[in-house]
Amino acid sequence: MRSVGVVVEYNPLHNGHAYHLQEARKITEADVVIAVMSGCFLQRGEPALLSKWERAKMALLAGVDVVVELPYAYSTQKAEVFAEGAIKVLSALGVDNINFGSEMGVIDPFYDLVSFMKMNKSSWDDQIKAEMDTGVSYPRAAMEAFKQLNQHESTLSLSQPNNILGYHYVKAISDLNVPMDASTTKRTVAQYHDISVTTQSIASATSIRKNLSQHEGLQSIHHVVPKTSYQILEEYVNDFGTYHTWELYFPYLQYEILRSTPAQLRSIYECEEGLEFRLIETIMQASTFQEWMTLLKTKRYTWTRLQRLATHILTNTTKKEMSEVTSNDLAYIRLLGMNETGQQYLNRVKKDLPCPLISRLAKAEGTMAKMDDRIAKIYSIPLVKNNQHSVLKRDYTMSPIMKKNNNKEDSRL
């Protein structure tokens, strides 16, 4: 069975994602589509609007055959580490090909750039260091260094988020030396950062989230998400009364920063260069997460980097713990859902897996399992109401979704 891997967040799954799935399958002539999906918190340091279970269901209903979780240790990370984690998971599952969206839709420039950057690594590093000494953020410095280095070449633009991720997927395949091809699908219409939903049927996830959070309501995004996604979005807000936004977690974050000593904050992953004092200084002046982020922002750190730090504080993710998890091999792969095709595929590759494929977190042990369990509980806190504290245990005991090919009913394994 030919397989293609996709790296996704589906926050939420929209028509652009559905189109990408079709194209990925077509381009690679794959029999099976494997998605590795961020769990509770996302690459940009935000909670996912809906839990991983609802998003996995969206994926299965949009044509994905297997959904596995990208562990928190990789999901809430800069592009380089995020991509490395995703490639580790897909490669462990024996995936032949990765397909990602890009602006141009041509794969060669990604390979070319990876080779070029490897060859020029030391001059690039020197140039980044020089740029950072002027006080700018790492991504900005990397971009400037890249421009300097690349001024006589006509290569890939790294100013687009999707190109950056694509570059890092190809680089991780090369760095990890895994037997996987990369291919790319040209993105249509909406740009990653677009903030308004138009009348067209494809809109960016950013613009969709904006509409959902500003209570323009589900109705306003009806034409840009598959019907199945729409139903799941509707059910979630009916069941739990809310989507997960940073504002719901802000009181806890504020409490935590007021409660912590500078040394405790310093132990948190990505709390560097005295940021702990800035966190403490600004937290009492803000009433909302957005307000706080605006106070916290400096030239040195990107908004996304600071949101990731906020997530790590909220979830108590320390430097020590993160280093322990990411410097080791994958402890397990967590299955979130599959259909019959996916099940066939997993049965075939099962014997060659380098780590356990687990159906429930309750079956895993070790630092990564503890981390994912703790984080799922913290993610669920805003769902606790009317004495339904059992929601906190939901993720720990949940079994993967099993979607039958010939009817719409899904069940648990």
Place this chain on the structure above:
Amino acid sequence: MRSVGVVVEYNPLHNGHAYHLQEARKITEADVVIAVMSGCFLQRGEPALLSKWERAKMALLAGVDVVVELPYAYSTQKAEVFAEGAIKVLSALGVDNINFGSEMGVIDPFYDLVSFMKMNKSSWDDQIKAEMDTGVSYPRAAMEAFKQLNQHESTLSLSQPNNILGYHYVKAISDLNVPMDASTTKRTVAQYHDISVTTQSIASATSIRKNLSQHEGLQSIHHVVPKTSYQILEEYVNDFGTYHTWELYFPYLQYEILRSTPAQLRSIYECEEGLEFRLIETIMQASTFQEWMTLLKTKRYTWTRLQRLATHILTNTTKKEMSEVTSNDLAYIRLLGMNETGQQYLNRVKKDLPCPLISRLAKAEGTMAKMDDRIAKIYSIPLVKNNQHSVLKRDYTMSPIMKKNNNKEDSRL
């Protein structure tokens, strides 16, 4: 000027307290009454219903001349440490006499018991150890040991909370070897633990708090608190919309326990003998603080002991920090309020103080100041609403209340 010290919580100040103040002044023929009052959290491990400023005002309006704060390191502690802290503060202020409430209203049995227990310390300690080996709590073991030791003597009953505190005040005077007399006022009518407010004009603070928290409303306690206390209680709920109860803090406590590792919980003061695992196990099953406490309670630990542990978790008070503060001399005494008589007194004793008398926390440094500042911020969290986040800074910058003798207006220093 003859001075008498009282150790108080005033949660809230009621007619029984007002009576005690009159009697204390009369019995000791004192010119000035000095109250050392718990700040944000109380001996039983509960938040004070109203902030220290409102309770200090109640005290001044009921006849206290100087109100100083009992630091958190002593206020939320078992009777022995609580009493030691209070005596340290009063003695630093040069107080001649301490007066406390007791069931019998006679001081000699307290002195006798302190001498008797000193003489029999080693047999008592042995007996306590033997009792604890049966699995009971320390207070229960101490009581049983006391009964064994004391069976042929007719002395003070240590089964009354006020007698226990009184015993520890007298013991601390002796242990610390400070030149202070002790005297006692016989308590009238209400017992410490009484839970219902009757038609009589004196009710226990426990019953008053119960009426306030169960929304039987202020009106139901009108006849058992001075008019001035009543007004302050009324204003507080008008200004802030709430009194401080454990339930308001429970979501933060629950979040914190879900967020923490066992090792982090173990570092918290009073988290002993594997209690961290019991905390984690029970916290997901409870929707309210009361429910959680019921799940947490064992034969080994008293309710009060566990409430104090909950407070230390909420406030991030570690074993290390607590030991640092309590093993050192008092770092400062914080003045909360005074009247002109109090000011005169303080002017006289000022030059002999063994530590600074501070008017604002912003003027203090060191571990105890950091602790009191952090705790005041956490205490204020439930008051934050409608963007009034400045309430978090209230305690740090607040100056003592200055009450003029001849008019009712009060001002800040």
